[in-house]
Amino acid sequence: MPTDKNIEPTINDGHASAPPRAAKKILDVARDLFYRQGIRAIGVDEIVRRAGVTKPSLYRSFPSKDELAASYLRQYDLEFWDRFDEAVDAHPGDPRAQIKAFLTRVGKRTQMPQYRGCGMTNAAVEYPERGHPARVVSEANKQELRRRLRAMAVAMGAGDADTLGDGLLLLIEGAYISGQLFGAGGPAQSVATNADLLIEASLKK
């Protein structure tokens, strides 16, 4: 008889239905572990153990570990665009200020004690194989980010908008990686400053 009963203070909101309770716990735990330790580093056994469920519960909600990883990344994708659009919406019609706002926040996030980089980028590094479910989500996210950055570069009136958009993407990816490589005090703290310098230089052409 297990001593830890399933407390969980009525996550069952008002109305009935409410799909799998276990699925949410699993995804929550997986998201945390996958992000902090890496997807390959975490086994399904540890996920279900920390989630307080068992393995078949996982495999009824997710067809495989790879698909669970993809689900984690799809959620990451939503949260990413929330953060991105938040910076965009804060400065309507001013793409340069939008970039600056977004990158200022990125710069701060990368300095936080247990920052572990971009979940998308990390997943692509862990799964170089084309077509892997996790990688597919990651690549789609990056393609869209590139598209939007280039569009913003156009809106800024850059001479070579594609180059500027790509340059911003390089700085952003560099910040993600440097954040987890150097920790606080690393190069990522200057990402907003460098981006603005690059924008300035690109507009004068």
Add this chain to the structure above:
Amino acid sequence: MPTDKNIEPTINDGHASAPPRAAKKILDVARDLFYRQGIRAIGVDEIVRRAGVTKPSLYRSFPSKDELAASYLRQYDLEFWDRFDEAVDAHPGDPRAQIKAFLTRVGKRTQMPQYRGCGMTNAAVEYPERGHPARVVSEANKQELRRRLRAMAVAMGAGDADTLGDGLLLLIEGAYISGQLFGAGGPAQSVATNADLLIEASLKK
């Protein structure tokens, strides 16, 4: 009786000695597989199989898989600085040209069909745990790269040399990641152009 005898056309150079022959084959194979597929993705069994040796041979030359990975990265480190210094030596006393030369080559490398990013960066992503043998080598390499880039920024006479040096590092890391994320035609192809723009902007301050 195995049919494949140990041919190996006299890798035994002139003088005697020549420590374990197996160790070299193992490291060669490990380097290729670790780089292309990732360290966690490759098991020691596959390494010894492709190297045509057996597991005890691996563990007589390397204390553990983690240390084998560290050895792979130490070799990667040497080759990296060879490439870096090659660009530096090609333009004595002209740090801006040195950077441009190095990044032009990086930009080209990232466009190659089976480019898989920087082995150092990838290893750090795969092993976020502090103190892991592979991560130790990776972090040391990045710290040194940062130091040299900042020194070059000073030599260029940048107003804020540390910021420029870090900005260049961000672009470089971004190129490594983008190269494997987007493949040919990705943002990494513009790394040299963007770096020069950033340098230009940083010198005018």
Add this chain to the structure above:
DNA sequence: TGACAATGTTACCGATCGGTACGTATACAT
């Protein structure tokens, strides 16, 4: 209350993980 579907659990699968105990083959000096 009874039926049904959704969710939970126990116990297990073959494959592979990193790593090792122990015997064998080969090279060289005497």
Add this chain to the structure above:
DNA sequence: ATGTATACGTACCGATCGGTAACATTGTCA
């Protein structure tokens, strides 16, 4: 020829990998 050291191979270890079959429990409706 024979001793000795060193490099290599056979066979195996327990643990963990991702995944599943069969069964028990629960909640929700009529």
